[in-house]
Amino acid sequence: MSARPDDPALGLPARREDARVAVLVCGAIVNEVRDLIARRGWTVDVHGLPASHHLYPKEIAPAVEAKLGELDGYERVVVVYGDCGTFGALDRVLERFEHAVRPSGPHCYEMMMGAREFAVNATRRPGTYFLTSWLVRNWEQAVLKGLGLDRYPDLKEVYFGNSTALVYLRREADPRLDAKAREIADYLGLELEVRDSRAGDLEERLAALVEPVPATSRKKGEACASKS
Amino acid sequence: MRFEELSMAVENGDAPTAVELTQGLVDADTDALEILEGGLVPAMDVIGQRFSEGEIYVPEMLIAARAMKACLGILQPLLARYDSTKRGTVVLGTVKGDIHDIGKNIVGIMMEGSGFEVHDLGTDVDADRFILAIEELQPDIIGLSALLTTTMPNMKTIIEALVEASLRDRVVVMVGGAPLTQEYADSIGADAYAPDAASATERAKSLLGVA
Numbered sequence: 001m002s003a004r005p006d007d008p009a010l011g012l013p014a015r016r017e018d019a020r021v022a023v024l025v026c027g028a029i030v031n032e033v034r035d036l037i038a039r040r041g042w043t044v045d046v047h048g049l050p051a052s053h054h055l056y057p058k059e060i061a062p063a064v065e066a067k068l069g070e071l072d073g074y075e076r077v078v079v080v081y082g083d084c085g086t087f088g089a090l091d092r093v094l095e096r097f098e099h100a101v102r103p104s105g106p107h108c109y110e111m112m113m114g115a116r117e118f119a120v121n122a123t124r125r126p127g128t129y130f131l132t133s134w135l136v137r138n139w140e141q142a143v144l145k146g147l148g149l150d151r152y153p154d155l156k157e158v159y160f161g162n163s164t165a166l167v168y169l170r171r172e173a174d175p176r177l178d179a180k181a182r183e184i185a186d187y188l189g190l191e192l193e194v195r196d197s198r199a200g201d202l203e204e205r206l207a208a209l210v211e212p213v214p215a216t217s218r219k220k221g222e223a224c225a226s227k228s
Numbered sequence: 229m230r231f232e233e234l235s236m237a238v239e240n241g242d243a244p245t246a247v248e249l250t251q252g253l254v255d256a257d258t259d260a261l262e263i264l265e266g267g268l269v270p271a272m273d274v275i276g277q278r279f280s281e282g283e284i285y286v287p288e289m290l291i292a293a294r295a296m297k298a299c300l301g302i303l304q305p306l307l308a309r310y311d312s313t314k315r316g317t318v319v320l321g322t323v324k325g326d327i328h329d330i331g332k333n334i335v336g337i338m339m340e341g342s343g344f345e346v347h348d349l350g351t352d353v354d355a356d357r358f359i360l361a362i363e364e365l366q367p368d369i370i371g372l373s374a375l376l377t378t379t380m381p382n383m384k385t386i387i388e389a390l391v392e393a394s395l396r397d398r399v400v401v402m403v404g405g406a407p408l409t410q411e412y413a414d415s416i417g418a419d420a421y422a423p424d425a426a427s428a429t430e431r432a433k434s435l436l437g438v439a
Contacts, residue, residue, distance in 0.1 A: 056285075083377070085406070087407040106378070122325065122378060123325065126326060126327050126352055127327045147286070148285070148286070148287025148290075149287075152287055152291055155287060155290055155291070158294075158330060158333075159330070162327040164327075
């Protein structure tokens with residue numbers, strides 16, 4: 001099952017009678033999360049928020065807060081975001097909702113690459129630019145338009161001049177996306193490195209929050225380091 | 229009138245027009261300091277304000293800063309004779325492990341435009357390079373920048389290295405970057421924190437008593 005990340009309908013699924021847990025997921029990783037929900041057989045409702053909030057990270061915490069306000073009746077809502085450049089604002093929102101938790105981590109790149117490997121890479125290659133399947137698919141809208149490169153193409157050097165490596169954290173092999181990733185690498189003048197990350201560490205971090213659902217909600221913070 | 233046109237060109241990020249107007253003013257024997265203070269600084273003040281208020285975003289800020297920098301390139305040789313106008317020397321750098329420099333570069337341009345002598349050490353700068361720069365350049369201020377929560381602690385490492393090298397009392401340490409807060413700046417022993425480029429410049433003037 002695929003979903004368009006910015007499709008408003010993504011946030012309005014039918015409520016399952018037997019679901020006591022909801023996941024509120026960023027559109028940028030909704031396909032990875034749907035994959036692992038299917039693979040693990042979780043009974044959860046999936047709600048979404050547009051990935052475009054990442055263009056202006058100040059929008060993320062208020063958007064999550066508004067959505068959490070709508071999600072009554074769940075024992076737990078797992079907010080599938082990292083800190084995502086909110087610099088603690090998202091965690092402060094989650095503190096106000098007793099039943100809301102998020103997986104630990106600063107952002108989806110760290111979750112998908114894996115914490116240890118990400119830390120090593122950050123030390124060895126601080127100039128690494130990351131692609132995900134969503135970012136490849138939405139490159140024009142999210143990057144070229146989002147950063148104003150469609151209007152000011154010569155800002156490319158300003159944004160990417162310090163990038164020294166390009167890592168594509170691929171959800172799955174897809175000839176169309178693979179070809180586009182190579183085009184992006186050419187545009188950036190960087191060699192493309194492809195990693196089949198699927199959901200990476202995100203799977204186990206989500207599993208710790210989703211399964212098993214206890215009879216009463218766990219204490220805040222258990223199985224989750226919501227402060228990154 | 230020409231100053232207003234110049235300001236407008238910079239605000240619009242129209243570097244060719246801004247350069248042409250600046251050169252025209254110089255050719256007409258307009259004082260370089262007047263051009264700076266009458267045309268360029270007001271433009272960046274407006275841009276800084278509009279950015280802070282969310283009226284414009286990063287791309288517009290960047291093209292305005294680029295236009296400003298191009299004009300400064302014309303004026304700087306002429307401003308060199310105004311030694312008395314130099315407001316102080318600043319060394320800037322993005323800390324070790326961090327290659328993000330857009331904010332730092334804008335701070336540098338705005339500080340230059342406000343009369344500071346700016347030395348930019350670039351990105352991924354460790355404590356040793358800051359120490360060398362302090363010894364060589366004798367700056368009044370060092371400005372440390374970080375975009376990542378994972379590299380913010382390197383600011384503290386640098387400040388501790390300055391203490392170790394007995395240089396801490398010789399410079400004002402300013403810090404900035406998206407994840408930073410005043411509380412964090414206080415906790416690592418920085419002298420000042422600025423949330424954006426415009427306030428960094430104002431804070432620097434105020435710290436050195438040259439406002």
